[in-house]
Amino acid sequence: MQALIRGGGRLIDTASTYGDAEIVLGKVTAAAGVRDKLFIATKLESPDAQELKRSLARLKTARVDLLQLHNVTSKQQSLERFREWKRQGVCRYVGITSTSRRDYPAVEAVLKREKPDFVQIDYSLDNRGAEKGILPLAAEVRAGVLTAVPYGNGRLFRLVHGKELPDWARVFANSWGQFFLKYLLGDPRVTAVIPGTGDPGHMTDNAGAMRGPLPDPDQRRRMIEFIESL
Numbered sequence: 685m686q687a688l689i690r691g692g693g694r695l696i697d698t699a700s701t702y703g704d705a706e707i708v709l710g711k712v713t714a715a716a717g718v719r720d721k722l723f724i725a726t727k728l729e730s731p732d733a734q735e736l737k738r739s740l741a742r743l744k745t746a747r748v749d750l751l752q753l754h755n756v757t758s759k760q761q762s763l764e765r766f767r768e769w770k771r772q773g774v775c776r777y778v779g780i781t782s783t784s785r786r787d788y789p790a791v792e793a794v795l796k797r798e799k800p801d802f803v804q805i806d807y808s809l810d811n812r813g814a815e816k817g818i819l820p821l822a823a824e825v826r827a828g829v830l831t832a833v834p835y836g837n838g839r840l841f842r843l844v845h846g847k848e849l850p851d852w853a854r855v856f857a858n859s860w861g862q863f864f865l866k867y868l869l870g871d872p873r874v875t876a877v878i879p880g881t882g883d884p885g886h887m888t889d890n891a892g893a894m895r896g897p898l899p900d901p902d903q904r905r906r907m908i909e910f911i912e913s914l
């Protein structure tokens with residue numbers, strides 16, 4: 685977390701179901717006194733007041749920045765309760781998440797009807813299904829986009845293992861991590877990328893993707909061709 689803040693990062697995404705993650709995050713932010721420097725996003729499995737209360741207690745905060753309904757699976761899911769909590773000041777923004785292609789129709793229906801502030805979706809250089817329906821729709825309803833699993837859970841690093849970053853990419857990226865993240869950040873509809881890491885060196889590397897030029901549409905097409913050629 686120190687590496688994140690030093691690198692200029694603010695957003696931490698967690699969930700009520702991520703083991704002890706909320707507990708650890710709450711302890712560390714309270715001990716370091718950095719709650720105000722962070723944008724904390726968490727997720728609930730359902731609009732359940734008990735689950736919310738537990739998350740806030742674990743995170744040691746009176747309000748989270750973003751409260752997301754985790755893994756939308758049905759077109760009928762409502763954000764009414766979440767919006768009520770937003771009105772009460774329990775969260776600044778409400779959102780939905782999914783990392784399952786099968787559930788995209790439900791995500792699209794909920795996005796259209798509920799118009800959440802954010803949608804979190806799996807999106808990486810080798811997993812671009814969100815580009816078809818979800819990203820245009822997010823732009824239409826003016827929802828911010830967080831990219832879950834931006835490295836395909838490490839799959840992209842395995843794909844380029846032992847390979848040098850091509851010269852044409854060094855114009856905008858200093859590492860493979862930055863290459864993969866900047867592909868996503870180069871899409872104006874993407875608000876933030878949320879790579880997962882337990883390694884402070886990787887955190888610093890990832891934070892570096894917030895600086896310097898982003899690939900333009902031609903460079904982004906070249907990135908896709910490159911990855912598809914592997």
Ligand SMILES: NC(=O)c1ccc[n+]([C@@H]2O[C@H](COP(=O)([O-])OP(=O)(O)OC[C@H]3O[C@@H](n4cnc5c(N)ncnc54)[C@H](OP(=O)(O)O)[C@@H]3O)[C@@H](O)[C@H]2O)c1
Binds near residue numbers: 841
């Ligand atoms: N349904 C949902 O809402 C949902 C589902 C899944 C994920 N998510 C969100 O998406 C976040 C990211 O997903 P994820 O962690 O599963 O996958 P990911 O970010 O695509 O990949 C994480 C993997 O990449 C490695 N890595 C990270 N930075 C690196 C770097 N600079 N260089 C080399 N390796 C690097 C990590 O290893 P090290 O630890 O060694 O760095 C780890 O093995 C989650 O934390 C969560 O917030 C949401």
